[in-house]
Each structure stands twice: as C-alpha cells, then as structure tokens.
Amino acid sequence: xxxxxxxxxxxxxxxxxxxxxxxxxxxxxxxxxxxxxxxxxxxxxxxxxxxxxxxxxxxxxxxxxxxxxxxxxxxxxxxxxxxxxxxxxxxxxxxxxxxxxxxxxxxxxx
Amino acid sequence: xxxxxxxxxxxxxxxxxxxxxxxxxxxxxxxxxxxxxxxxxxxxxxxxxxxxxxxxxxxxxxxxxxxxxxxxxxxxxxxxxxxxxxxxxxxxxxxxxxxxxxxxxxxxxxxxxxxxxxxxxxxxxxxxxxxxxxxxxxxxxxxxxxxxxxxxxxxxxxxxxxxxxxxxxxxxxxxxxxxxxxxxxxxxxxxxxxxxxxxxxxxxxxxxx
Numbered sequence: 001x002x003x004x005x006x007x008x009x010x011x012x013x014x015x016x017x018x019x020x021x022x023x024x025x026x027x028x029x030x031x032x033x034x035x036x037x038x039x040x041x042x043x044x045x046x047x048x049x050x051x052x053x054x055x056x057x058x059x060x061x062x063x064x065x066x067x068x069x070x071x072x073x074x075x076x077x078x079x080x081x082x083x084x085x086x087x088x089x090x091x092x093x094x095x096x097x098x099x100x101x102x103x104x105x106x107x108x109x110x
Numbered sequence: 111x112x113x114x115x116x117x118x119x120x121x122x123x124x125x126x127x128x129x130x131x132x133x134x135x136x137x138x139x140x141x142x143x144x145x146x147x148x149x150x151x152x153x154x155x156x157x158x159x160x161x162x163x164x165x166x167x168x169x170x171x172x173x174x175x176x177x178x179x180x181x182x183x184x185x186x187x188x189x190x191x192x193x194x195x196x197x198x199x200x201x202x203x204x205x206x207x208x209x210x211x212x213x214x215x216x217x218x219x220x221x222x223x224x225x226x227x228x229x230x231x232x233x234x235x236x237x238x239x240x241x242x243x244x245x246x247x248x249x250x251x252x253x254x255x256x257x258x259x260x261x262x263x264x265x266x267x268x269x270x271x272x273x274x275x276x277x278x279x280x281x282x283x284x285x286x287x288x289x290x291x292x293x294x295x296x297x298x299x300x301x302x303x304x305x306x307x308x309x310x311x312x313x314x315x316x317x318x319x
Contacts, residue, residue, distance in 0.1 A: 036190060068306055071302060093149045
C-alpha cells in the first residue's frame with residue numbers, strides 16, 4: 001500500500017532521506033513558532049504602550065489573523081497537498097461564523 | 111496491512127496518520143468537526159462582542175477594569191509553547207520514536223495544565239475582587255461562556271492526550287494509534303487558534319476599551 005509505494009529498493013537510503021525531510025520541516029516549524037511569538041509580543045506591547053485605540057485594534061486583529069494562518073497552514077499542515085476538502089470544511093465554518101459575528105454586531109443593541 | 115503490525119524505523123510509513131483507511135477517515139472527519147467548532151466559537155465570540163460591557167449599573171466592573179496584561183501574557187506564552195511541543199511530538203511520531211513522542215506530549219500536557227491553572231486563578235480573582243460572576247451581568251454571562259468554553263476544551267484536550275499516552279504506553283507506535291495521536295495534536299492546535307482570537311478580541315481589545 002502506501003508504505004510500499006514510498007519506500008524504494010534501498011530502505012536505509014530511504015530512511016535517511018525521510019529523516020532529513022522531517023528535520024527540515026521541523027526547522028520551518030520552529031521558525032514559524034518564533035514568528036508567532038514575535039507577533040504576540042508586538043500585540044501585547046502595542047496595548048502596553050497605550051497608543052490610540054483606532055491604531056491598536058486593526059493592528060492586533062491583523063496580527064491574530066496572520067498567527068492563525070501560521071497555525072493552520074504550518075502546524076496543522078494545511079499547506080500540504082490533498083487538503084482541499086479540509087479547506088472547504090474550515091472555510092465554510094469560517095464563513096458562517098463571520099456572518100454570525102457581523103449580524104450580532106449590527107442587530108443586537110441594548 | 112494489519113493495524114497492529116509491528117514496524118521498524120525503515121518500514122514505518124512516511125505519513126502514518128493517513129496510511130490506513132481508518133486513519134484517512136478519522137483525519138477527514140476530524141476536520142469536519144473542526145469546521146463545526148469554528149461555527150460554535152464564532153457564535154460565542156459574536157455574543158460576547160454584542161454584550162461586552164453591558165452591565166446593569168455604574169458600579170459593575172467593565173472589561174477595562176478587570177483584565178490584567180501580565181497574566182494574559184503568561185497564559186498566552188504557555189499555550190503557544192504547548193502548540194510547538196505537540197509539533198515536536200508529531201515530528202518524533204513520524205520518525206517512529208515512541209519514547210520521544212511521549213516525552214514531548216508530557217511537556218505539552220504540563221504546559222496546558224499550567225494554562226488551565228492560571229485561568230482558574232483568574233476566574234476566582236474576578237469573582238472575589240470584582241464580583242464579576244456568570245449571573246452578575248450580560249457581560250459576565252457572555253465572558254464566562256466564551257472563555258470558559260475554551261477552558262473546557264483545554265481540560266478535555268488534557269484528558270484526551272493523557273488517556274492516549276496511558277492507554278498506548280505499553281503498545282508502542284502502530285498504524286492503529288498513530289492517527290489517534292495525530293488527531294489529538296490537531297485538536298490541540300485548534301485550541302491554540304481559538305485562544306489567539308480570545309487574547310486579541312477579549313483581553314487586548316478589552317483593555318484598550
């Protein structure tokens with residue numbers, strides 16, 4: 001099955017190659033993580049330094065969106081091939097969710 | 111391919127989580143569930159945003175009075191780091207290194223437990239210092255429902271990962287449990303995704319006013 005297709009005639013060579021690929025991917029994950037921490041620091045610093053709220057709010061929301069894209073595409077591997085159905089599930093959920101947020105923000109009042 | 115077949119480092123497939131039909135189905139089904147979870151949390155966010163600072167009288171605490179920047183920062187760092195440690199666990203899973211995978215999962219669970227402990231402290235603090243309870247205002251109900259639901263997800267994730275580790279401790283890695291570990295780590299990342307929006311929308315935007 002999948003295993004037989006992936007492994008070549010020389011298993012030890014194959015193993016070395018796969019290990020190297022896994023290690024490379026792990027390195028990218030650590031870089032992604034460092035960037036996520038960096039964005040979080042900027043978001044908290046922006047609030048700590050007390051800038052205008054019209055500046056802070058859009059900036060921290062944008063940083064949150066970028067961080068979530070990192071999580072989904074790198075940590076949760078959505079950047080890999082064969083994630084079309086998965087993307088359909090997630091983005092359908094997101095579309096319904098964002099519509100709910102928009103509706104509640106515009107029609108609920110006190 | 112037998113589910114409980116013993117593997118060596120060389121025979122272990124490159125994508126063990128999707129090497130069996132059951133694994134493939136689990137993976138797809140889990141993302142469908144995550145799509146549903148997205149809708150669930152978005153509804154709770156919508157409710158919170160609509161009811162933020164809606165309190166019955168002028169003495170009641172508002173968002174900008176109760177939130178604490180350092181505490182939120184530490185909690186965020188704990189949960190973000192636990193996301194990376196679960197990536198490390200899956201890295202070792204793909205390399206067929208059961209011991210290292212278990213070790214990183216232990217670190218993940220400890221960081222998650224630290225986060226949960228801080229949240230319990232935080233809620234306790236709000237209730238006793240600010241009389242900000244579930245029933246004190248619409249703001250309180252919306253806040254505790256949203257953040258509490260996330261906290262409950264963290265608690266469930268901790269139980270889930272711990273049970274997987276204990277149940278499979280004597281088995282080692284095979285194609286039966288690899289998808290289980292993988293899906294649990296996806297769930298853990300999703301909890302982190304939700305927290306990114308909670309710390310931004312609830313805490314940071316709450317403190318800005």
